[in-house]
Amino acid sequence: MASNRNNNDNRIRGPTSALTSFLRERGIRPRNLNYRNPPPQPQPQPTDQTDDAASQNNEDTQDPDLDDDDDDDDPQAESSSAAATHRRSTRLALSSSTTVETASASTSTTTTVTLQYTAASTLTSGQRKRKKKDDSSDSENDDLTPVTSPTTPRAGFSNRSRATRTRIEFCSLCRCRFSVIAALVEEGKENLICPTCASGGKDADAKKMPKRRKAKGPKVAGEDGFVPVPTLQDLCIKVIAHYIEDVEALGNIGEINMDKICKIICKNRQLNNHVARLFMDPQETQMSFYDCTGLDTTGFLNIAQFCPKLHTLTLNTCGRLSDPVTDKYASHLLHLRSLTLSGPYLVTGSAWTRLFTSLGSRLESFTLEHSPRLDLPSLDILVTSCPNLRDLRLMRISKLDNSWLPHISRLQKLEALDISHPGAKLTSGSLVDLLKIIGSRLRELGLRSCVDLTDEALVDGVLPNCARLQMLAIAGCDLFTSAAAAKLFNEWREHKANPGLVRVDLARCSLFEDEVVEALVRHSAKTLRELNVNSLEELTCAGFEALAGVGANGKINNPCSELVEIDAGFCRAVDDGVVERLMKGCKELRVLKVFGNHKVTESAYRRKGVQLLGQQWDTL
Numbered sequence: 149m150a151s152n153r154n155n156n157d158n159r160i161r162g163p164t165s166a167l168t169s170f171l172r173e174r175g176i177r178p179r180n181l182n183y184r185n186p187p188p189q190p191q192p193q194p195t196d197q198t199d200d201a202a203s204q205n206n207e208d209t210q211d212p213d214l215d216d217d218d219d220d221d222d223p224q225a226e227s228s229s230a231a232a233t234h235r236r237s238t239r240l241a242l243s244s245s246t247t248v249e250t251a252s253a254s255t256s257t258t259t260t261v262t263l264q265y266t267a268a269s270t271l272t273s274g275q276r277k278r279k280k281k282d283d284s285s286d287s288e289n290d291d292l293t294p295v296t297s298p299t300t301p302r303a304g305f306s307n308r309s310r311a312t313r314t315r316i317e318f319c320s321l322c323r324c325r326f327s328v329i330a331a332l333v334e335e336g337k338e339n340l341i342c343p344t345c346a347s348g349g350k351d352a353d354a355k356k357m358p359k360r361r362k363a364k365g366p367k368v369a370g371e372d373g374f375v376p377v378p379t380l381q382d383l384c385i386k387v388i389a390h391y392i393e394d395v396e397a398l399g400n401i402g403e404i405n406m407d408k409i410c411k412i413i414c415k416n417r418q419l420n421n422h423v424a425r426l427f428m429d430p431q432e433t434q435m436s437f438y439d440c441t442g443l444d445t446t447g448f449l450n451i452a453q454f455c456p457k458l459h460t461l462t463l464n465t466c467g468r469l470s471d472p473v474t475d476k477y478a479s480h481l482l483h484l485r486s487l488t489l490s491g492p493y494l495v496t497g498s499a500w501t502r503l504f505t506s507l508g509s510r511l512e513s514f515t516l517e518h519s520p521r522l523d524l525p526s527l528d529i530l531v532t533s534c535p536n537l538r539d540l541r542l543m544r545i546s547k548l549d550n551s552w553l554p555h556i557s558r559l560q561k562l563e564a565l566d567i568s569h570p571g572a573k574l575t576s577g578s579l580v581d582l583l584k585i586i587g588s589r590l591r592e593l594g595l596r597s598c599v600d601l602t603d604e605a606l607v608d609g610v611l612p613n614c615a616r617l618q619m620l621a622i623a624g625c626d627l628f629t630s631a632a633a634a635k636l637f638n639e640w641r642e643h644k645a646n647p648g649l650v651r652v653d654l655a656r657c658s659l660f661e662d663e664v665v666e667a668l669v670r671h672s673a674k675t676l677r678e679l680n681v682n683s684l685e686e687l688t689c690a691g692f693e694a695l696a697g698v699g700a701n702g703k704i705n706n707p708c709s710e711l712v713e714i715d716a717g718f719c720r721a722v723d724d725g726v727v728e729r730l731m732k733g734c735k736e737l738r739v740l741k742v743f744g745n746h747k748v749t750e751s752a753y754r755r756k757g758v759q760l761l762g763q764q765w766d767t768l
Contacts, residue, residue: 313723326749389409419442448469
């Protein structure tokens with residue numbers, strides 16, 4: 149029975165964490181899995197005296213019940229075995245101490261072997277089984293090796309292969325973390341102090357060890373020490389959202405305040421049929437529900453019944469939206485021009501066809517996300533019936549592939565296209581053919597996680613055809629090389645083909661290096677407002693300092709003066725120096741995200757009005 153349990157245990161694989169699943173999907177494998185089983189070391193040959201002592205102890209302490217597996221099934225046997233084992237362990241411990249004392253005049257080999265034998269003898273049968281099980285599970289992973297490839301997000305990264313500019317130290321006075329330049333401070337040097345203590349702050353020498361961090365209180369607005377006080381309007385909105393179930397009518401409070409209340413309610417998952425009725429009015433022209441998980445068919449039908457003049461409708465996480473609801477919208481929402489739906493899993497292809505046919509030429513913007521039933525015939529009806537479409541976003545569509553692109557090319561007024569996260573394969577050749585037809589009119593292009601696209605899509609598709617582009621999102625396209633992206637921005641600047649990008653998303657393009665960011669700065673320094681370089685591990689400090697206009701000579705040349713938000717999370721080169729240069733060089737910066745950057749310490753430079761999100765100590 150014990151052997152059967154062991155065999156079953158070998159086939160069992162327990163639950164894995166989200167991090168483990170994420171690393172496995174990315175092709176990342178842990179190294180040194182066999183670190184608990186080091187290679188056997190050569191043991192010195194025991195003397196004859198040692199052999200005699202070991203054999204004598206073995207004869208005195210040998211018990212036939214020690215290795216009996218049948219005792220595992222009998223509780224009384226287990227208790228008696230445990231008691232016997234305890235008595236044997238006590239006797240063996242005494243004998244081991246006696247052996248050590250008497251063998252002090254002999255060689256050290258005798259003492260070592262005797263202690264090793266005693267420790268092994270004191271193990272219970274359960275401990276031996278667990279140890280055997282752990283050893284077998286470790287040996288199963290001996291043949292695993294880390295997977296490295298040019299497309300692996302963390303391939304080739306190691307502290308040995310990459311020189312670090314800074315090093316984390318602890319202040320000898322206040323014990324806070326701060327970064328130092330490795331080239332200027334010797335490693336192992338003691339009595340280092342942080343910049344705050346070095347500047348002669350108040351009672352710098354009298355600082356004590358920091359106490360245990362308490363719950364975060366209200367944030368301080370700035371150096372003046374004043375705490376921001378919410379407006380009376382915001383306080384009223386929070387009170388209304390808290391007691392939304394008891395509210396009979398919201399009245400005429402304005403669209404902005406209505407939207408604020410709706411966001412708070414949806415965030416707290418309080419939106420249901422009764423609460424949604426408070427936001428419905430016959431004169432409403434815009435409506436946005438950010439979490440519709442609490443609405444059923446009746447709640448969705450009420451939108452068309454009580455708000456017939458809607459021009460814009462946004463429904464997120466609308467998993468209960470069904471065919472009767474879309475048919476109701478098609479017949480009652482006669483002024484609808486913009487429709488955004490996220491997660492309408494139940495809507496069938498025939499219902500999409502009826503909806504597109506009814507909306508017709510008045511539909512100008514259509515956004516659909518997470519829809520497994522939208523198919524090619526439905527798309528063909530959309531293109532044919534809605535020729536005035538200017539904004540088309542089809543994200544996470546299961547059936548989207550190369551055959552869809554020729555149909556999209558028939559939209560002659562299209563200005564924004566997003567086909568991110570396609571469920572099927574999208575190749576560079578099909579995308580190039582599409583951009584040759586509609587690329588000259590596009591202002592926004594989203595290609596996130598189109599993992600089959602290569603440099604051909606950038607060099608032959610985007611570069612010559614998308615001269616009016618203002619937003620480019622290529623996050624997750626890990627086959628794009630650094631040379632192709634740099635060529636795109638450099639040639640746009642040299643030929644003055646593109647006036648400048650406003651929003652750029654380069655996250656998780658694992659092959660991008662500093663030359664991409666430097667080329668982007670030279671091209672779009674005066675227009676760029678949002679930049680996402682999350683998980684670009686090949687970037688160094690020079691790439692980030694280029695955003696602040698810091699050149700190789702240390703001078704400020706051409707900073708991104710309009711840059712408002714930067715996502716620099718999981719970029720190992722970001723440290724206190726990079727944060728300081730970005731905050732000083734980018735005058736309009738309001739949000740800087742540094743999630744996963746452990747080199748950013750509590751001593752990092754802070755500027756009033758700039759949110760530094762993702763610091764390591766914020767989660768303590």
